[in-house]
Amino acid sequence: MSTETTTNAQLFERAQRVIPGGVNSPVRAFKAVGGTPRFIARAEGPYMFDAEGKRYIDYIGSWGPMILGHGHPGVLEAVQKAALDGFSFGAPTEREIELAEEILKLVPSMDQVRLVSSGTEAAMSAIRLARGATGRNKIIKFEGCYHGHADALLVKAGSGLATFGNPTSAGVPAEVVQHTLVLEYNNVALLEEAFELHGHDLACVMIEPIAGNMNFVRASVPFMDMLRKLCTHYGALLVFDEVMTGFRVGLAGAQGHYAQLIPGFAPDMSVFGKVIGGGMPLAAFGGKRAVMEKLAPLGPVYQAGTLSGNPVATACGLATLKEIQKPGFFDRLSGGTRQLVEGLTAAARDAGVPFVGDSQGGMFGFFFAGELPQNYATVMSTDKERFNRFFHGMLDGGVYLAPALYEAGFVSAAHSTQDIADTIAVARKALA
Numbered sequence: 001m002s003t004e005t006t007t008n009a010q011l012f013e014r015a016q017r018v019i020p021g022g023v024n025s026p027v028r029a030f031k032a033v034g035g036t037p038r039f040i041a042r043a044e045g046p047y048m049f050d051a052e053g054k055r056y057i058d059y060i061g062s063w064g065p066m067i068l069g070h071g072h073p074g075v076l077e078a079v080q081k082a083a084l085d086g087f088s089f090g091a092p093t094e095r096e097i098e099l100a101e102e103i104l105k106l107v108p109s110m111d112q113v114r115l116v117s118s119g120t121e122a123a124m125s126a127i128r129l130a131r132g133a134t135g136r137n138k139i140i141k142f143e144g145c146y147h148g149h150a151d152a153l154l155v156k157a158g159s160g161l162a163t164f165g166n167p168t169s170a171g172v173p174a175e176v177v178q179h180t181l182v183l184e185y186n187n188v189a190l191l192e193e194a195f196e197l198h199g200h201d202l203a204c205v206m207i208e209p210i211a212g213n214m215n216f217v218r219a220s221v222p223f224m225d226m227l228r229k230l231c232t233h234y235g236a237l238l239v240f241d242e243v244m245t246g247f248r249v250g251l252a253g254a255q256g257h258y259a260q261l262i263p264g265f266a267p268d269m270s271v272f273g274k275v276i277g278g279g280m281p282l283a284a285f286g287g288k289r290a291v292m293e294k295l296a297p298l299g300p301v302y303q304a305g306t307l308s309g310n311p312v313a314t315a316c317g318l319a320t321l322k323e324i325q326k327p328g329f330f331d332r333l334s335g336g337t338r339q340l341v342e343g344l345t346a347a348a349r350d351a352g353v354p355f356v357g358d359s360q361g362g363m364f365g366f367f368f369a370g371e372l373p374q375n376y377a378t379v380m381s382t383d384k385e386r387f388n389r390f391f392h393g394m395l396d397g398g399v400y401l402a403p404a405l406y407e408a409g410f411v412s413a414a415h416s417t418q419d420i421a422d423t424i425a426v427a428r429k430a431l432a
């Protein structure tokens with residue numbers, strides 16, 4: 001080891017020799033925005049430090065999990081204690097029951113939950129279970145929503161409502177996505193038409209209720225209301241993908257938010273990840289007992305995992321969930337997030353740059369556009385060049401935003417009023 005600083009560029013070059021594209025998940029490569037990815041050496045509270053020792057205020061938070069900031073003392077202690085007792089047993093533990101009980105207490109739409117290791121796994125398993133429980137094959141997803149990289153979900157719209165999806169990735173056979181119908185987000189008329197044509201063959205509809213994979217787009221209340229009614233009428237399961245929104249937009253997730261807007265509202269199944277693992281590989285899917293009991297070992301739907309319910313990951317998740325239930329947690333988090341979005345909006349206005357932003361709880365989005373987009377096509381029509389320049393201006397100024405305009409942002413409880421004010425000051429420079 002030399003004592004000289006290794007630069008991000010050197011690490012990127014070295015990484016590219018041994019890891020495809022130099023990264024273990026594509027967006028980290030900065031392809032959308034150009035430039036050299038930062039190699040992170042460590043993180044603390046709201047900050048990350050790269051290999052060159054430069055500090056960034058972190059608004060990615062590992063893409064959502066780090067709601068308490070990095071290295072929260074209570075979580076760290078729980079993880080260290082759990083690690084001393086063993087990394088993995090492949091046998092049931094009491095802590096898995098505790099975490100399941102904790103999740104179910106906060107999400108009343110579910111009677112039972114199964115723990116897995118990634119959001120991809122949770123979404124994929126939820127779809128298998130929905131199909132197994134209903135005896136139907138067809139599913140609906142929406143353009144711009146991401147549910148992980150399971151084959152059946154890597155799909156874009158076909159040429160009409162009668163033709164189902166086309167794969168968005170090489171290596172996915174057309175036959176595998178032939179049961180996946182892709183619709184436009186927030187389009188009520190299209191939804192009604194699709195159910196009229198296929199409703200009786202639909203196993204489920206999977207949706208990001210507040211979409212964070214096309215920046216930040218809320219499902220409108222009329223759209224969500226109609227979706228719930230159609231699913232009930234046709235006996236299709238409504239599956240909320242709350243991998244991003246769960247325990248992030250509020251304690252009861254996006255479903256808690258929509259239940260306040262639509263009396264009696266609840267999804268049939270839910271998928272969680274990110275915050276429930278507090279930064280460790282942990283995700284979950286759950287629903288009503290009658291559906292969940294179709295899973296092996298009770299029922300005919302197979303699903304399994306060597307590291308599922310991992311003792312260290314569950315300790316991390318439990319400690320995280322305990323913290324976010326403390327009085328006033330989400331009020332403070334929402335307040336800080338709103339302060340950030342309002343400050344950025346004011347900075348853009350002063351610079352004469354068209355800009356809109358939105359947030360819910362600790363999740364936010366912003367666009368270089370005149371009004372908030374309602375679907376994927378309008379997100380993609382916002383000013384990408386401007387976003388990329390802004391991203392690099394912020395990065396140079398020590399603010400780490402998501403390196404693509406189609407990603408949401410995350411604020412943590414560790415971000416202070418001063419961190420947010422500093423961020424807005426950097427934005428004023430970048431926008432100028």
Ligand code: PMP
Nearest residue numbers: 118119120146147148241243244
């Ligand atoms: N669903 C949603 C809504 C997500 O945002 C993600 C990941 N960003 C996933 C599923 C997939 O989760 P993972 O990356 O843990 O597989």
